[in-house]
Amino acid sequence: MPPLLTANDVSKNFGGLNAIANINIEVHPGEIVGLIGPNGAGKTTLFNLITGVYIPSGGQLKLHGEVEVDLAKASPHEIAGMGIARTFQNIRLFKEMTVLDNVMLAYHVHIDYSLWDAIFHTPSYMKSEAELRRKAVELLNIFDMANKKDIPAKNLPYGQQRRLEIARALALQPKLLLLDEPAAGMNPQETADLMKLIMWIKDRFNLTILLIEHDMSVVMGICQRIYVLDYGKLIAEGTPDEIKNNPQVIKAYLGED
Protein backbone atom coordinates (compact mmCIF):
# COMPACT_ATOMS: atom_id res chain seq x y z
CA MET A 1 0.00 0.00 0.00
CA PRO A 2 1.44 3.46 -0.82
CA PRO A 3 2.39 5.59 2.18
CA LEU A 4 0.08 8.26 3.59
CA LEU A 5 2.94 10.45 4.81
CA THR A 6 6.55 10.62 3.67
CA ALA A 7 9.50 12.63 4.90
CA ASN A 8 12.22 12.68 2.29
CA ASP A 9 15.61 13.93 3.47
CA VAL A 10 13.92 16.41 5.83
CA SER A 11 15.99 18.80 7.95
CA LYS A 12 15.19 21.62 10.33
CA ASN A 13 17.86 23.95 11.64
CA PHE A 14 17.49 26.51 14.41
CA GLY A 15 20.52 28.75 13.89
CA GLY A 16 23.47 26.39 14.15
CA LEU A 17 21.44 23.55 15.71
CA ASN A 18 20.28 20.70 13.46
CA ALA A 19 17.11 19.75 15.33
CA ILE A 20 16.23 17.35 12.48
CA ALA A 21 18.94 16.20 10.08
CA ASN A 22 18.14 14.55 6.72
CA ILE A 23 15.54 12.12 7.94
CA ASN A 24 13.46 9.74 5.84
CA ILE A 25 10.27 8.21 7.16
CA GLU A 26 7.13 6.61 5.76
CA VAL A 27 3.82 6.14 7.49
CA HIS A 28 1.37 3.78 5.82
CA PRO A 29 -2.43 3.91 6.08
CA GLY A 30 -3.74 2.08 9.14
CA GLU A 31 -0.41 1.87 10.93
CA ILE A 32 0.42 2.93 14.46
CA VAL A 33 4.01 4.16 14.18
CA GLY A 34 6.12 5.14 17.18
CA LEU A 35 8.60 7.99 17.23
CA ILE A 36 11.00 7.70 20.12
CA GLY A 37 14.32 9.08 21.24
CA PRO A 38 15.97 10.78 24.21
CA ASN A 39 14.99 14.31 25.29
CA GLY A 40 15.81 16.90 22.66
CA ALA A 41 16.11 14.29 19.88
CA GLY A 42 13.82 16.26 17.56
CA LYS A 43 10.53 14.38 17.93
CA THR A 44 8.26 17.38 18.60
CA THR A 45 10.11 19.35 15.93
CA LEU A 46 9.08 16.68 13.43
CA PHE A 47 5.43 17.01 14.56
CA ASN A 48 5.73 20.77 14.14
CA LEU A 49 7.05 20.27 10.62
CA ILE A 50 4.24 17.86 9.71
CA THR A 51 1.58 20.24 11.04
CA GLY A 52 3.03 23.29 9.32
CA VAL A 53 4.15 25.11 12.47
CA TYR A 54 7.68 25.03 11.04
CA ILE A 55 8.86 24.95 7.43
CA PRO A 56 11.62 22.43 6.71
CA SER A 57 15.11 23.85 6.12
CA GLY A 58 15.55 21.09 3.54
CA GLY A 59 13.85 18.03 2.04
CA GLN A 60 10.19 17.32 1.47
CA LEU A 61 7.25 16.32 3.62
CA LYS A 62 4.32 14.99 1.67
CA LEU A 63 0.80 13.89 2.47
CA HIS A 64 -0.37 11.37 -0.12
CA GLY A 65 -4.15 11.62 -0.05
CA GLU A 66 -6.42 11.86 -3.06
CA VAL A 67 -3.93 14.45 -4.23
CA GLU A 68 -0.33 14.75 -3.15
CA VAL A 69 0.37 17.74 -0.92
CA ASP A 70 3.71 19.34 -0.16
CA LEU A 71 3.18 20.20 3.52
CA ALA A 72 5.82 22.96 3.41
CA LYS A 73 3.47 24.92 1.16
CA ALA A 74 0.39 24.65 3.40
CA SER A 75 -0.59 26.61 6.51
CA PRO A 76 -1.33 24.84 9.82
CA HIS A 77 -5.04 25.55 9.26
CA GLU A 78 -4.95 24.05 5.75
CA ILE A 79 -3.06 21.01 7.03
CA ALA A 80 -5.69 20.47 9.74
CA GLY A 81 -8.35 20.71 7.03
CA MET A 82 -6.50 18.06 4.99
CA GLY A 83 -6.92 15.60 7.83
CA ILE A 84 -3.86 15.87 10.07
CA ALA A 85 -4.73 16.43 13.73
CA ARG A 86 -2.51 16.41 16.80
CA THR A 87 -2.39 16.51 20.54
CA PHE A 88 0.28 18.33 22.50
CA GLN A 89 2.87 17.37 25.08
CA ASN A 90 1.45 20.08 27.35
CA ILE A 91 -2.29 19.66 27.32
CA ARG A 92 -3.99 22.45 25.38
CA LEU A 93 -7.64 22.60 26.34
CA PHE A 94 -9.92 25.56 26.96
CA LYS A 95 -9.77 24.87 30.66
CA GLU A 96 -12.59 27.18 31.76
CA MET A 97 -14.99 25.86 29.12
CA THR A 98 -17.06 22.74 29.61
CA VAL A 99 -15.96 19.38 28.32
CA LEU A 100 -18.75 19.47 25.72
CA ASP A 101 -17.87 22.98 24.53
CA ASN A 102 -14.25 21.93 24.08
CA VAL A 103 -15.32 19.20 21.67
CA MET A 104 -17.96 21.34 19.93
CA LEU A 105 -15.41 24.04 19.29
CA ALA A 106 -13.19 21.52 17.51
CA TYR A 107 -16.12 20.48 15.29
CA HIS A 108 -16.60 24.09 14.26
CA VAL A 109 -13.47 23.87 12.07
CA HIS A 110 -15.63 22.04 9.54
CA ILE A 111 -18.55 24.46 9.63
CA ASP A 112 -18.91 27.61 7.58
CA TYR A 113 -21.55 29.87 9.12
CA SER A 114 -22.21 33.27 7.74
CA LEU A 115 -21.79 36.06 10.26
CA TRP A 116 -25.51 36.70 9.84
CA ASP A 117 -26.39 33.13 10.87
CA ALA A 118 -24.12 33.26 13.89
CA ILE A 119 -25.26 36.66 15.18
CA PHE A 120 -28.99 36.17 14.65
CA HIS A 121 -29.10 32.46 15.51
CA THR A 122 -31.03 31.68 12.33
CA PRO A 123 -32.86 28.33 12.02
CA SER A 124 -30.01 26.90 9.88
CA TYR A 125 -27.50 27.94 12.57
CA MET A 126 -29.61 26.36 15.31
CA LYS A 127 -29.95 23.14 13.29
CA SER A 128 -26.21 22.90 12.69
CA GLU A 129 -25.50 23.60 16.35
CA ALA A 130 -27.90 20.86 17.42
CA GLU A 131 -26.23 18.45 15.00
CA LEU A 132 -22.76 19.39 16.31
CA ARG A 133 -23.93 18.91 19.87
CA ARG A 134 -25.27 15.44 18.98
CA LYS A 135 -21.95 14.46 17.36
CA ALA A 136 -19.92 15.86 20.26
CA VAL A 137 -21.98 13.94 22.84
CA GLU A 138 -21.61 10.78 20.73
CA LEU A 139 -17.83 11.25 20.71
CA LEU A 140 -17.79 11.87 24.46
CA ASN A 141 -19.78 8.66 24.91
CA ILE A 142 -17.07 6.75 23.06
CA PHE A 143 -14.57 8.26 25.46
CA ASP A 144 -16.74 7.40 28.45
CA MET A 145 -17.00 11.06 29.36
CA ALA A 146 -20.55 11.99 28.41
CA ASN A 147 -21.49 12.16 32.10
CA LYS A 148 -18.81 14.87 32.55
CA LYS A 149 -19.92 16.98 29.61
CA ASP A 150 -21.13 19.95 31.64
CA ILE A 151 -18.14 20.41 33.93
CA PRO A 152 -15.22 22.72 33.16
CA ALA A 153 -12.34 20.86 31.48
CA LYS A 154 -9.99 21.98 34.26
CA ASN A 155 -11.98 19.91 36.79
CA LEU A 156 -11.28 16.63 35.00
CA PRO A 157 -8.61 14.38 36.45
CA TYR A 158 -5.35 14.67 34.51
CA GLY A 159 -5.71 11.38 32.63
CA GLN A 160 -9.16 12.41 31.41
CA GLN A 161 -7.88 15.80 30.26
CA ARG A 162 -5.46 13.90 28.04
CA ARG A 163 -8.32 11.76 26.71
CA LEU A 164 -10.38 14.89 26.07
CA GLU A 165 -7.51 16.27 23.99
CA ILE A 166 -7.68 13.15 21.84
CA ALA A 167 -11.46 13.51 21.53
CA ARG A 168 -10.97 17.09 20.36
CA ALA A 169 -8.43 15.97 17.79
CA LEU A 170 -10.90 13.35 16.50
CA ALA A 171 -13.57 16.00 16.07
CA LEU A 172 -11.38 17.33 13.26
CA GLN A 173 -12.11 14.03 11.48
CA PRO A 174 -8.45 13.31 10.78
CA LYS A 175 -6.87 10.67 8.57
CA LEU A 176 -3.57 11.03 10.37
CA LEU A 177 -3.49 11.55 14.13
CA LEU A 178 -0.28 12.73 15.78
CA LEU A 179 -0.14 12.01 19.51
CA ASP A 180 2.61 13.78 21.49
CA GLU A 181 3.26 11.84 24.69
CA PRO A 182 -0.36 10.85 25.34
CA ALA A 183 0.57 8.76 28.39
CA ALA A 184 2.63 11.47 30.09
CA GLY A 185 1.61 11.86 33.72
CA MET A 186 -0.85 8.96 33.63
CA ASN A 187 -0.99 6.26 36.29
CA PRO A 188 -0.61 2.60 35.19
CA GLN A 189 -4.37 2.02 35.00
CA GLU A 190 -4.92 5.19 32.94
CA THR A 191 -2.05 4.14 30.67
CA ALA A 192 -3.52 0.68 30.14
CA ASP A 193 -6.92 2.24 29.35
CA LEU A 194 -5.26 4.70 26.97
CA MET A 195 -3.57 1.90 25.02
CA LYS A 196 -6.91 0.16 24.56
CA LEU A 197 -8.52 3.44 23.55
CA ILE A 198 -5.86 4.25 20.94
CA MET A 199 -6.17 0.84 19.30
CA TRP A 200 -9.94 1.05 19.39
CA ILE A 201 -10.23 4.53 17.87
CA LYS A 202 -7.73 3.59 15.18
CA ASP A 203 -10.13 0.92 13.91
CA ARG A 204 -13.34 2.80 14.65
CA PHE A 205 -12.24 5.99 12.85
CA ASN A 206 -10.00 4.38 10.24
CA LEU A 207 -6.98 6.30 11.48
CA THR A 208 -3.27 6.23 10.89
CA ILE A 209 -1.37 7.19 14.02
CA LEU A 210 2.10 8.60 14.63
CA LEU A 211 2.92 8.54 18.30
CA ILE A 212 5.66 10.17 20.37
CA GLU A 213 5.97 8.44 23.72
CA HIS A 214 8.55 7.95 26.45
CA ASP A 215 6.60 5.13 28.12
CA MET A 216 8.11 2.08 26.43
CA SER A 217 5.25 -0.19 27.52
CA VAL A 218 2.94 1.93 25.36
CA VAL A 219 5.31 2.13 22.39
CA MET A 220 6.18 -1.56 22.44
CA GLY A 221 2.58 -2.54 23.18
CA ILE A 222 0.73 -0.76 20.37
CA CYS A 223 3.15 0.29 17.60
CA GLN A 224 3.72 -1.87 14.55
CA ARG A 225 6.89 0.02 13.62
CA ILE A 226 9.12 2.44 15.45
CA TYR A 227 11.50 5.18 14.32
CA VAL A 228 14.25 6.26 16.70
CA LEU A 229 15.73 9.75 16.66
CA ASP A 230 18.87 10.84 18.46
CA TYR A 231 20.28 14.37 18.19
CA GLY A 232 18.06 14.96 15.14
CA LYS A 233 19.27 11.88 13.26
CA LEU A 234 17.32 8.75 12.52
CA ILE A 235 19.36 6.00 14.16
CA ALA A 236 16.99 3.04 13.81
CA GLU A 237 13.74 1.83 12.33
CA GLY A 238 12.03 -1.47 12.93
CA THR A 239 9.48 -3.56 14.75
CA PRO A 240 9.28 -3.30 18.55
CA ASP A 241 11.41 -6.44 18.91
CA GLU A 242 14.06 -5.14 16.52
CA ILE A 243 14.18 -1.78 18.31
CA LYS A 244 14.37 -3.34 21.78
CA ASN A 245 17.46 -5.27 20.76
CA ASN A 246 19.16 -2.61 18.63
CA PRO A 247 22.58 -1.79 20.17
CA GLN A 248 22.55 1.80 18.82
CA VAL A 249 19.18 2.45 20.44
CA ILE A 250 20.28 0.99 23.74
CA LYS A 251 23.42 3.16 23.60
CA ALA A 252 21.39 6.32 22.83
CA TYR A 253 19.12 5.69 25.79
CA LEU A 254 21.86 4.77 28.21
CA GLY A 255 23.94 7.73 27.07
CA GLU A 256 27.13 5.75 26.60
CA ASP A 257 29.98 6.94 24.36
Ligand SMILES: Nc1ncnc2c1ncn2[C@@H]1O[C@H](COP(=O)(O)OP(=O)(O)OP(=O)(O)O)[C@@H](O)[C@H]1O
Ligand atom coordinates in the same frame (compact mmCIF):
# COMPACT_ATOMS: atom_id res chain seq x y z
N1 LIG B 1 11.79 26.94 18.23
C1 LIG B 1 13.01 26.48 18.53
N2 LIG B 1 14.08 27.31 18.55
C2 LIG B 1 15.31 26.84 18.87
N3 LIG B 1 15.58 25.56 19.19
C3 LIG B 1 14.55 24.71 19.20
C4 LIG B 1 13.21 25.10 18.88
N4 LIG B 1 12.40 24.03 18.98
C5 LIG B 1 13.19 22.99 19.34
N5 LIG B 1 14.47 23.40 19.48
C6 LIG B 1 15.61 22.56 19.83
O1 LIG B 1 15.63 21.47 18.93
C7 LIG B 1 16.01 20.28 19.59
C8 LIG B 1 14.91 19.24 19.43
O2 LIG B 1 13.82 19.64 20.26
P1 LIG B 1 12.46 18.81 20.30
O3 LIG B 1 11.53 19.55 21.20
O4 LIG B 1 12.01 18.53 18.93
O5 LIG B 1 12.94 17.46 20.99
P2 LIG B 1 12.06 16.24 21.53
O6 LIG B 1 12.69 15.00 20.98
O7 LIG B 1 10.64 16.46 21.24
O8 LIG B 1 12.36 16.34 23.09
P3 LIG B 1 11.46 15.95 24.38
O9 LIG B 1 11.39 14.45 24.41
O10 LIG B 1 12.24 16.51 25.52
O11 LIG B 1 10.13 16.61 24.19
C9 LIG B 1 16.29 20.64 21.03
O12 LIG B 1 17.68 20.87 21.17
C10 LIG B 1 15.51 21.94 21.21
O13 LIG B 1 16.08 22.75 22.20
